[in-house]
Amino acid sequence: MTMINVDEGKYAITIQAMKKNEDEPSAMANFLSESAIIKNQEGSLSLIITLLDAKTITGFQVENQAGEQIHAFDKQLDEEANTRDETFEIDQLTTSIVARVQYEATYQGQKIQGDEEIRLIFDEESLEKMN
Ligand code: HEM
Numbered sequence: 206m207t208m209i210n211v212d213e214g215k216y217a218i219t220i221q222a223m224k225k226n227e228d229e230p231s232a233m234a235n236f237l238s239e240s241a242i243i244k245n246q247e248g249s250l251s252l253i254i255t256l257l258d259a260k261t262i263t264g265f266q267v268e269n270q271a272g273e274q275i276h277a278f279d280k281q282l283d284e285e286a287n288t289r290d291e292t293f294e295i296d297q298l299t300t301s302i303v304a305r306v307q308y309e310a311t312y313q314g315q316k317i318q319g320d321e322e323i324r325l326i327f328d329e330e331s332l333e334k335m336n
Contacts, residue, residue, distance in 0.1 A: 209298040209329045211245045218243055219331035220254070223324045225303065231323045233306055236262055238288075241327075242335070243298060252293045254325075259289035264307035267325070269296045274305060300327050 220241045222233040238255035256262045259282055266274040277291035295302070302325045310317045 206299050206301045207329075209300060209327060209332065211243055211250065211298055211332070213245050215246075215335045216243045217241070217331075217333045217335055219328040221326045221328070222304075223326050225322045225324055231321075233321075233323050236306075236308075243332070250295050250298060252295050252298070254291055254293075256289045256291065257287075259283075259287050261308050261310055262289070262306060263309050264305075265291055266305045267293050267295065268303040268305075271296075272303075298327065300329060301325070302327070 218241050219239055220237070221239065222231040222237050223229065224231045236257050238257055240255070242253040244251045244253070252267065254265070256265060266276055269275050275293050275295070277293050279290075279292040281290040283289070303322060304325050305320070305322050308319045308321075310319075
């Protein structure tokens, strides 16, 4: 895990949801937009992710460097698209951040609830300034 330095501004970055303890894509991968936004403004760093199935993904948190779970301070639901943008204030951007997801799904007629940990992998090479 290495730090990704972010200058002032707004950037697009490619992310991937991986299993927490294995180098394999997580079951969450299809429920998360590959494109995230990082903003470094007025001394604070924020991460905006897009959850692709707002009804299924009921909760999402990211871990800070101290291992505490951070909840989004802003959530924007797009009811028509069934997506939800969540904004987190993060202490630093690293190539790998632990996250936690809660989900609800129907499987063979039964309601399934999950609460699982994953890793968000940030591709430093993809960091691209936005306007
Ligand atoms: C069709 C209904 C689903 C069933 C029956 C199901 C079942 C399971 C089971 C049995 C595990 C292993 C956990 C363990 O044994 O401790 C698991 C892991 C996991 N599930 Fe689900 N799940 C379903 C849907 C989903 C959905 C919609 C998501 C989207 C977020 C998801 C995300 C995860 C994650 C992140 C893990 C941890 C392993 C990984 O990262 O792939 N699951 N699930």
